[in-house]
Amino acid sequence: MNNKFTDFKLNKNIIKALNNLEYKNPSKVQEKVIPKLINKEDTIVKSKTGSGKTASFAIPICENIDIENTNIQALIVVPTRELALQVKDEISNIGRLKKIRCSAIFGRQPIKEQISSLKQRVHVVVATPGRIIDHIQRKTINIQNINYLIIDEADKMLNKGFIEQIDIIFENSPSKKTIGLFSATIDKDIQYVSQKYMNNPSMVEIENHEEINKKQIDESYVKIEEKDKYEMLKKLIYSESPKSLMIFLNTRERVNKLYNQMKKDKFLVKEIHGDMSQEKRIYAIKDFKEFKFNVLVSSDVASRGIHIDDISLVINYDVPRDKENYIHRIGRTGRKDKFGKAITMVNNKDEKYINEIQDYIGYEIKELSDIREEKAKDGKIKFEEMQKKLLKDKRVKSVPKKVHSEITRIYLNCGKRKKIRNLDIVGAISNLDGIEGKDIGVIEVQDLCSYVDILNHKGEALLKKYKEINIKKKPVKIKRDNQNQ
Known part of the structure; x- marks a missing residue:
């Protein structure tokens, strides 16, 4: 190893x-x-x-x-x-x-x-x-x-x-x-x-942020008037044809406005900002990680602590007012050993902020001045095909990728309301053929159901052999939990 x-x-x-x-x-x-x-x-x-x-x-x-x-x-x-x-x-x-x-x-x-x-x-x-x-x-x-x-x-x-x-x-x-x-x-x-x-x-x-950025993140900015930003955004997206893209704006109102524009133009897009419920934010990030859509429009709520390793392009639709947020935003791409791009849109009012960012990071961000129309046209076809494939894949029920192949997480239709405890589950499962105590991993007992990790590649055989087991002398249904492998 x-x-x-x-x-x-x-x-x-x-x-x-x-x-x-x-x-x-x-x-x-x-x-x-x-x-x-x-x-x-x-x-x-x-x-x-x-x-x-x-x-x-x-x-x-x-x-x-x-x-x-x-x-x-x-x-x-x-x-x-x-x-x-x-x-x-x-x-x-x-x-x-x-x-x-x-x-x-x-x-x-x-x-x-x-x-x-x-x-x-x-x-x-x-x-x-x-x-x-x-x-x-x-x-x-x-x-x-x-x-x-x-x-x-x-x-x-x-x-x-x-x-x-x-x-x-x-x-x-x-x-x-x-x-x-x-x-x-x-x-x-x-x-x-x-x-x-x-x-x-x-x-x-x-x-090491400068070293990482220069090595793994290709940074640039483009000068553009506010009124022309949306058309430039589309041109950048089509020119780059990113597999996945995060777009950052400074306020939740601007996030919502851009999201609605992009949705109207048939982009596979979702938004995330502080006004959304926690549940909606969690699902948006989960779906983005699983490539159920490939454009996420966000406020700075997602610039820190969101670990998604395959973002190929970050666009700052707005220049961040806090220079540290620039580092956090572009840090969503070029993670681990991957390479990525970050493009910032700058209008006349942003000059002060982009200069402050360059002073802070200690190097100049290159200006992107030549975006060829031909490349954007070809890229649009490629990008739209990619989105069609994502839509098609989305319709096929996907099984989440397993990190640990030796673990099978099982579902039991009993829980606390039937006075079931961890010990009861351990006792019942460890008495089954081919299962020992060392093969039982993390157990989670909820009100109406329970979840158990079966380790050491023993789960498949267990599920094949048993559709029901006895816990505290009562029959309990057992099946695979495909939601949280």
Whole structure:
């Protein structure tokens, strides 16, 4: 197995999971941070988006989880719901073969569901500040036994005025724990947290956004009057014929207006902005990842923490007013080992902002002056054919791509309302022919149903042999769960 993560001497199930996820070579931030957090050193990490920082704390946490311990052992605090879900997915994927259970809790989600989830064995919790404090005050969560406390995108969180909430979280956690502080910038608020709560922290600084951008992202800008922007946008799209495209605007009103224009022109497009419900935003991102459409029009709500690795083109329809947002926006393309393009539309009023961005990134963005009509015409045919294929593929019911082929997730039509517990499920399944306790992975018991990971390639044979099993002497239907493999 040619996987350089083996240099960290990780648990064999973690290495296997990383291999399934196609994580072969650690990024710079992973190389430096993973050994420190495995060795339980407090660490401050200054690193830009797209550098692989989530795995740099997810891997050490998963490595040091004791799955037999029923306490929550790690808490990751993040600024947004989208990021909470992204981090939860990454930890779940990395820790799944080791049977690690991770739960995400955030606002605008029924608190009763979260309380129910937290009552089961949960090893890792990813949370937004307000909701974790709500649970602490309700006494529905206990973080007194955590070994890791990670504050992700700390600069964004503290700039939003969450400093008091961070204080409450630290005050309710044990004095002896490993702290990881991840931030794009180190300011007085970050220094306050590190000086007050951290024990002789190591500093890891990854200043590589310029190198990554120049190497993997082809950046350019085009001068255009506001009234001509939409026609130029279409010309750029057809010239580039991207497989997938994100378009950023500065306000939700402008996002909605452009979305409606593009929809009218038969683009396969969806929008995402802060006025949408959490559920709609989650589904839009999920469908975009699965190529059910290929144009996403967004405000800056999706410029951070959205891990989609195959975006081939980013267009800044509006120049961002915050120069850091430029880095976050274009960081949606050219991720991992992929290459991408970023084009920014600039009108006369934007000159000041584009100059500030160039000063900030330390190099000049090239001007795109020649967009050939011929290339746009040919590209339009290609792009429209691509969209027709996406529409056709969309009509065919697709089975989500499995990350871990050795796992089959099964569905049982019984849950808490029938007084079913994890132990009942383990007892029933481990007594079936060919199944041992080691073959049963993460179990999730809901009110009306339950989900179980069957490991070690044993799931297919189990489903072939049984359509029904007995749990607590009652017949329970069993089938494959195709929704969350």
